[in-house]
Amino acid sequence: xxxxxxxxxxxxxxxxxxxxxxxxxxxxxxxxxxxxxxxxxxxxxxxxxxxxxxxxxxxxxxxxxxxxxxxxxxxxxxxxxxxxxxxxxxxxxxxxxxxxxxxxxxxxxxxxxxxxxxxxxxxxxxxxxxxxxxxxxxxxxxxxxxxxxxxxxxxxxxxxxxxxxxxxxxxxxxxxxxxxxxxxxxxxxxxxxxxxxxxxxxxxxxxxxxxxxxxxxxxxxxxxxxxxxxxxxxxxxxxxxxxxxxxxxxxxxxxxxxxxxxxxxxxxxxxxxxxxxxxxxxxxxxxxxxxxxxxxxxxxxxxxxxxxxxxxxxxxxxxxxxxxxxxxxxxxxxxxxxxxxx
Numbered sequence: 001x002x003x004x005x006x007x008x009x010x011x012x013x014x015x016x017x018x019x020x021x022x023x024x025x026x027x028x029x030x031x032x033x034x035x036x037x038x039x040x041x042x043x044x045x046x047x048x049x050x051x052x053x054x055x056x057x058x059x060x061x062x063x064x065x066x067x068x069x070x071x072x073x074x075x076x077x078x079x080x081x082x083x084x085x086x087x088x089x090x091x092x093x094x095x096x097x098x099x100x101x102x103x104x105x106x107x108x109x110x111x112x113x114x115x116x117x118x119x120x121x122x123x124x125x126x127x128x129x130x131x132x133x134x135x136x137x138x139x140x141x142x143x144x145x146x147x148x149x150x151x152x153x154x155x156x157x158x159x160x161x162x163x164x165x166x167x168x169x170x171x172x173x174x175x176x177x178x179x180x181x182x183x184x185x186x187x188x189x190x191x192x193x194x195x196x197x198x199x200x201x202x203x204x205x206x207x208x209x210x211x212x213x214x215x216x217x218x219x220x221x222x223x224x225x226x227x228x229x230x231x232x233x234x235x236x237x238x239x240x241x242x243x244x245x246x247x248x249x250x251x252x253x254x255x256x257x258x259x260x261x262x263x264x265x266x267x268x269x270x271x272x273x274x275x276x277x278x279x280x281x282x283x284x285x286x287x288x289x290x291x292x293x294x295x296x297x298x299x300x301x302x303x304x305x306x307x308x309x310x311x312x313x314x315x316x317x318x319x320x321x322x323x324x325x326x327x328x329x330x331x332x333x334x335x336x337x338x339x340x341x342x
Contacts (some may be wrong), residue, residue, distance in 0.1 A: 078297020083270025100162035104169035109135020133261035192317030268326025
């Protein structure tokens with residue numbers, strides 16, 4: 001564990017920058033770092049490139065690689081930060097961003113759009129993306145309303161409601177797939193995190209949700225530390241517990257829904273990255289949450305890089321790579337928890 005928060009943040013920032021450089025440079029058409037630098041300087045009007053050998057890479061870099069890497073970084077950051085938040089909120093090390101039904105709701109929304117052959121693209125983004133975002137938000141809203149007891153939202157009740165309503169949404173998704181098998185391939189590709197493209201538009205749309213959600217979570221990091229003592233103790237220490245839960249649930253859900261809408265159901269990011277960051281920085285959420293943001297972005301950018309190149313020219317859905325790397329870590333985590341309990 002690194003004792004200095006500056007050292008850990010600096011290390012993760014360097015890893016992220018390295019991952020981004022590799023992500024834009026490596027692909028079916030490799031782009032040398034020197035040419036990347038020249039093109040960026042040219043775009044910033046510091047130079048004027050007219051050499052055809054260099055300028056031909058411009059479209060690949062600015063219209064394909066950079067938007068994709070930026071979207072993967074935002075998605076990974078959102079999932080990891082939301083995962084750490086849910087783990088703190090539920091005081092459960094095995095919690096992930098999909099625990100309260102975001103994934104199942106988004107999957108149902110996307111499947112409805114796919115199986116009904118909706119093809120409109122409002123705001124320049126796929127209707128599948130819009131349906132997935134709406135499905136995730138609506139499902140979590142139903143879970144929270146179902147879990148309300150008087151004027152409180154017990155964490156245990158919310159967890160059970162999330163499992164029940166999530167199972168219903170998953171069953172409905174399966175039923176739709178069976179009734180319309182022609183949409184199975186598209187639905188599975190989306191659920192495994194197949195990149196849908198869209199240039200810079202998804203990035204521009206996701207940034208406000210990412211900034212708003214992460215700021216609200218970071219502001220309440222100290223309160224989340226106190227919450228680990230239990231709801232009653234946190235209330236006695238001056239924390240408005242119900243307000244804290246609503247803010248954290250809303251913020252984490254907003255980030256997760258936007259990530260799922262554009263990136264698909266990418267598993268394990270919100271589970272393994274927070275635990276890896278705890279090993280690096282410790283359990284203090286004031287340090288853990290920013291490190292999860294940087295670590296999640298790096299992890300998904302590198303996973304997407306592997307997905308694009310392992311079977312080139314064919315691309316794998318990035319969810320396959322995160323599952324292959326996340327499963328061994330998950331088994332390690334379970335063994336560690338078993339030793340600590342027994």
